[in-house]
Amino acid sequence: MRASRIDAFLMTQNVDLYYYSGSMQTGYLFIPSIGEATFYVRRSVERAKLETAVRVAELGAFRHFGQTLRNDYGALFGQSEAGSVRMAADLDVLPAQTFLKLSELLTSSGRCELIDGSAYIRRQRMIKSAWEIGRIEAAAQAVAEALDASLHELREGVSELDWMARVEYELRRRGHIGLMRMRGYNQEIATGMVISGAAAAVPSYFDGPAGGLGLGAASPQSVSRSIIRRNEPILLDVGCCIDGYVIDQTRTAVIGALPAHLMKAYEVSETLIQAAERQMMPGALCSKLYEDALAGCAAEGLADHFMGFGPDQAKFLGHGIGLEIDEWPVLAKGFDIPLEPGMVIAVEPKFTFPGEGVVGIENSYLITEQGPRALTRSKTGLIVLP
Amino acid sequence: MRASRIDAFLMTQNVDLYYYSGSMQTGYLFIPSIGEATFYVRRSVERAKLETAVRVAELGAFRHFGQTLRNDYGALFGQSEAGSVRMAADLDVLPAQTFLKLSELLTSSGRCELIDGSAYIRRQRMIKSAWEIGRIEAAAQAVAEALDASLHELREGVSELDWMARVEYELRRRGHIGLMRMRGYNQEIATGMVISGAAAAVPSYFDGPAGGLGLGAASPQSVSRSIIRRNEPILLDVGCCIDGYVIDQTRTAVIGALPAHLMKAYEVSETLIQAAERQMMPGALCSKLYEDALAGCAAEGLADHFMGFGPDQAKFLGHGIGLEIDEWPVLAKGFDIPLEPGMVIAVEPKFTFPGEGVVGIENSYLITEQGPRALTRSKTGLIVLP
Structure with a gap:
């Protein structure tokens, strides 16, 4: 002071x-x-x-x-x-x-x-204590369990809303406080979103890579009443808040198989997060991680689809999490500060295809002297349902 | 302007x-x-x-x-x-x-x-249009259905959290957007609270008659992991938000029977809400409704228990609802404005007994030229479970 x-x-x-x-x-x-x-x-x-x-x-x-x-x-x-x-x-x-x-x-x-x-x-607040990290890990465990407990009900013909209700039931029983706090004005999030196909790719006010169609103009983001269909990407961007601390993670699921170009984009998201993992050493600049991801997308011809589409692209690769879901640091242009041990960052490369859907992955990492340690507990990889 | x-x-x-x-x-x-x-x-x-x-x-x-x-x-x-x-x-x-x-x-x-x-x-925003009233009625219907669908699981030995999760599942499937918006700084509400016995009567920061123990210091209101027990009041203060509009209602339940003094207080809450119903004509002053309720409590020897206990009493009888849960008018001291047709007000006389619980009732009403019309769909009266 x-x-x-x-x-x-x-x-x-x-x-x-x-x-x-x-x-x-x-x-x-x-x-x-x-x-x-x-x-x-x-x-x-x-x-x-x-x-x-x-x-x-x-x-x-x-x-x-x-x-x-x-x-x-x-x-x-x-x-x-x-x-x-x-x-x-x-x-x-x-x-x-x-x-x-x-x-x-x-x-x-x-x-x-x-x-x-x-x-x-x-x-x-960027630098988390051991106690705080423990709370984030507890939240990560709750999300992993809630997804596992709900996945058998993720079927063709179920609505986004119905399946989200199922996941939220599992999250709540595990101690989710009912909402995830966001610092940004007018930003709201309860448990994230399960969004599928074209409904996922609708532009939204939400300051993230994918917002979702939502339940109407009075709640214009997150889940809608859209029906989950075969061979469309289903973005499971779900978190929770345990003892005040949030986790943020995303998996992509499909019932059947993804079209080839979406499958390729999904694979690029995994490549990008692996590249980020190699870079996330103490001292690495937050802005550099974002720039390198942008370059990676451009090399794959996916620049227009990265973190939203066209004018509605979000301008970051990841963000701090803790008591709030939109903490510092942000992996974004202008954020020229170095990573430090104790930071916890959600990294979320995603690709939006209007009319088709959103694919991507998101893990949360603790920065340590030795590099990033994943706090996310769910298995990585595309979830393929029969 | x-x-x-x-x-x-x-x-x-x-x-x-x-x-x-x-x-x-x-x-x-x-x-x-x-x-x-x-x-x-x-x-x-x-x-x-x-x-x-x-x-x-x-x-x-x-x-x-x-x-x-x-x-x-x-x-x-x-x-x-x-x-x-x-x-x-x-x-x-x-x-x-x-x-x-x-x-x-x-x-x-x-x-x-x-x-x-x-x-x-x-x-x-105090005066609602016919369209807005329709949305509030849809929310009232969803809450009534969700409670009916969950009541058979309200049993001795279930935790507040577990049963709330069940109700929220039903609310969400019916289109609840996942949270209820509040205008007040630092105030949060997802779906209200199911709070029982001593845990319900704990003082809280929440600007309402009952806050609840909550899930810890990082979420110090609403449901806790307390176990619902026989012969204790269970306050079902549950709402939801449909198409942006909220409903707010409360019922008191008990498994078995309430102790005599709590039963009496519950009955006074019904008497107070009926008295308010007779008063809620266009032109009646909001402050007068609160004052009369205070006088009614004093006459019953319940003044110290009304809307919280001791220094943590909330200073109102009811509040406007609409897009937010804490709208105007407020039935409170100083709110010397007359009721007008089109206002929608949640009236919630409640009594807090430290160490024992909270009892009360809450209905939401539309003010019409002819007086109040209840928008709440759930049956009134104490819910007695075997």
Whole structure:
């Protein structure tokens, strides 16, 4: 914090609160650059005290919050009498209405600047602890089991929705919390998607390589009521969230056989993920992995189909996962940071063929000193059903 | 708009985009007080054009968005040369980071003020069209069917999680989109909760009368792995989202019989909802309904148990539902607005007994000229299982 001239952090989002305090009760977590943090809780104070080792205080009336901070952290606010106190918050998720109220409260009785600290948070959260990795592994195990338990019902004539319901039933019983959190505004995901044939290849707002037709304009992504048919690719992009941590993985299935050009594209996706595995050593640049994958696609004549089609292509090869499904780092242009041990990244080369479907594979990896270690438990390879 | 001296609205949230355009592709919907609206879409432009009757334009580079608006709406920006253009946006949900960027873009090349328009949006969305009511009824039907289809598996020894998984399977097959949208920051809900005995009565951050123990500190509300036992109240607070619209309903079940004091409290919840039904005529004040319910609880000696216990009581009797589960109006103190035909309100008197459980009932009603019409399809009354 001090290197960035930040005097304090104010965490507001449930996931950030949980990461830094162990509790996601409603309130504000104040972390000064010097001294003890306080979790100011609106509700439930009783439960927050059970969940966190951080000092808990009642938030009280919100309009007094600025004064409360000044009373509790007099030294911090006093020291900066010359300049203003620089307080960083998770402004990438905090609604503007609350931001404006907070700014007013904090600045009204003294000089204080509320700045965007989200990049610091996202950077810190890139590196997972052994405990976090354990949670992601538990989620990976749950997805592998849920798919295995449901695969016998993946038949010609079943709808995407019906089979997804079946998988979700298995995920839920294994402790899936019912949704996977995403940091991006307006992005939603419950358990991923099972999308097949032409319905899979429909462009979508979802910031991923495949969105799916969805259940209508009010839910325009993920599963639809389309019927799963023979000889079409079925994309099983399914995840879950156990103890707050998500896994993300994709397998491609087919009942019968894929047409030759889709089979070839699927094989290229496996080649690309194997190439990524060889590259994912500490020090490798995230942007380089994406560029190399793009070059690989171009060499195979598949550039237009990579990660979506035409104007709706997603511009990445993979993304960090953890408490949220869209964590850092991103394997994308401009992400010129090196891989580090402790990062967990979902790598997902996929190819979209409008009117025909989407094929690809996705595994999640922990970066170690020795290279990537797959956290995904499901067997790799195309799933061929009779 | 003109009465409020607002020159234009800028919608940013997926639900607001859908409400005003019929599409929730990623972008910004600009609605001027005079002239035609434009939906500036980042992704997918192709899909937005299929979904909305509003003019669609490509958003292009975000940094040029201010200039784009000035070019496309020259008259609007020109007319206000003396004062600044007042542009309202949904600042209760728009992240501060994007708000700050937008403000900079819009103000850099001319005078423009980005103000909070969320109250206007929430007020407008209170009154449902016949089409919207139809969607809510479809959701009500799905919940009623899903509960009926699952009730035979609600047995002693089953965990809350396992039975919720069963209900969710039935909901999903009927078209539930996988989550219920909430407008409130940090609030989450997938399908509600099935919570029993002491686990139901644990205080929670969730802004409702009962939160539940949940699956751990990273999901500290809704179902837990607690085992459903004989002679304890089981709160079936279950909803779903069909075509974007939600229903919210609660039934209380028991395997065996409720202890006398819980049975009495359950009966008071029925009395309170019947009293609310008599009051819910157009013109009745929302705040009055809450006050009268409070008085009713006090008369029964149940004031401390109403809508949560002690410091964790929720301060309302009911809430609007529609595209989101936490819509306006709220039956709460300070909400001194009259009921109007077209409003849809979930009324949910509930009583919390720490260490014992939660009892109550929740129905959703459409306000008509003749009074409330129940949209909830499930039979009322305590569900007694052998």
